[in-house]
């Protein structure tokens with residue numbers, strides 16, 4: 185520890201001031217995170233799409249700030265409770281992160297339009313299978329491979345899917361095994377193990393036969 189006196193404090197004033205400022209900023213971030221988590225833990229007020237909306241809002245309001253990362257973390261925790269929730273959507277050979285989605289009904293369409301008016305950073309990615317899927321306009325998507333004939337790593341059945349990097353080549357997950365495996369996998373582990381629903385497994389339009 186440096187000895188402080190009038191001379192050294194005067195000489196190092198800026199460094200001391202900067203240190204103090206960073207401590208205050210860190211404390212402010214921590215307090216903001218605590219408040220956001222407390223607020224969003226009210227599940228009656230914040231369902232899954234409510235949390236998604238908070239992520240979108242903060243990403244727009246303050247792209248370099250901490251708030252949308254906190255909201256993103258809360259969203260990840262919430263998604264982990266429903267291990268097989270859809271987080272990505274494939275269009276034209278690319279996988280996009282879903283910002284938020286609405287039902288393809290009159291009311292859902294109104295909600296989607298109103299959401300896009302409030303959040304110009306998101307737009308319609310695709311309307312398909314009764315879903316209005318919104319993604320970030322800046323998202324260019326990640327290229328994904330073609331749908332192939334895979335073997336379910338749980339039951340051994342033949343199932344269409346795309347290769348996920350953490351699975352052995354040729355192995356995926358069949359639709360019948362999704363719930364079974366989701367219940368038996370730790371939160372967060374499921375996506376690491378099986379990839380993204382609609383991208384790597386459960387790749388056919390909803391309601392279509394395998």
Ligand SMILES: [Zn+2]
Nearest residue numbers: 336339358361
């Ligand atoms: Zn299976």
